[in-house]
Amino acid sequence: MIIRSAIFIKSSTKIQDCPVADRAEYAFTGRSNVGKSSLINMLAGRKKLAKISSTPGKTQTINHFVINESWYLTDLPGYGYAKASKSSRKHWEGFTGEYITKRENLISLFVLIDARHEPHKSDYEFMNFLGLHGIPFVRIFTKVDKQDSNRLTKIMAVHDNLMLETWESLPPTFISSAITGKGREEILKYIEETIIFFEKQP
Numbered sequence: 001m002i003i004r005s006a007i008f009i010k011s012s013t014k015i016q017d018c019p020v021a022d023r024a025e026y027a028f029t030g031r032s033n034v035g036k037s038s039l040i041n042m043l044a045g046r047k048k049l050a051k052i053s054s055t056p057g058k059t060q061t062i063n064h065f066v067i068n069e070s071w072y073l074t075d076l077p078g079y080g081y082a083k084a085s086k087s088s089r090k091h092w093e094g095f096t097g098e099y100i101t102k103r104e105n106l107i108s109l110f111v112l113i114d115a116r117h118e119p120h121k122s123d124y125e126f127m128n129f130l131g132l133h134g135i136p137f138v139r140i141f142t143k144v145d146k147q148d149s150n151r152l153t154k155i156m157a158v159h160d161n162l163m164l165e166t167w168e169s170l171p172p173t174f175i176s177s178a179i180t181g182k183g184r185e186e187i188l189k190y191i192e193e194t195i196i197f198f199e200k201q202p
């Protein structure tokens with residue numbers, strides 16, 4: 001897929017404020033600081049589309065972008081640790097969960113996992129939550145530029161084995177680097193192949 005245009009639409013803190021669900025949507029989520037905003041910029045080919053920060057918890061609103069004037073790309077607040085205050089964090093964790101389960105045009109969710117780390121409980125709790133609600137998702141192991149390939153293979157095997165303890169099969173899985181652009185083609189190809197499942201409401 002060639003990205004011809006990428007436009008920021010709005011940031012929302014309430015579901016009622018989100019743009020109308022009239023086109024296919026792919027949303028990005030994962031633990032704070034995993035590289036969601038960076039990956040969005042890398043995919044869109046725009047350096048400053050989504051705001052990046054070294055302070056975890058930067059994205060605390062649901063941010064909608066429209067790509068090629070045809071589909072939504074959505075930056076969701078991260079879960080897990082965050083330097084946000086406990087009460088505001090609780091708010092957006094609940095808000096994100098509600099959004100994911102109610103947004104009817106969501107084709108698939110991208111769950112980002114930092115490729116440098118062993119499995120983290122919150123990722124598995126989150127993926128189990130998605131499974132429970134029948135929400136399709138894919139995994140993306142991020143920041144692979146910081147990892148040599150042997151170690152990456154090992155870490156991914158640990159994640160796969162843990163997942164297969166409770167899941168029958170593994171979801172589609174990609175690796176990415178916002179620095180080198182690795183994974184861009186594959187992820188955009190996945191979007192191109194699945195976007196056809198979106199049916200416009202009459």
Ligand code: GTP
Nearest residue numbers: 032033034035036037038053057058059078143178
């Ligand atoms: P929150 O919105 O706070 O939840 O974070 P986020 O998941 O959107 O992460 P963000 O894209 O803001 O990136 C967090 C930090 O990781 C920044 O310092 C980025 O520069 C860095 N980073 C993100 N992706 C990559 C990557 O692929 N490789 C490397 N080396 N660093 C990355």
Ligand code: MG
Nearest residue numbers: 036037058059
């Ligand atoms: Mg972010």
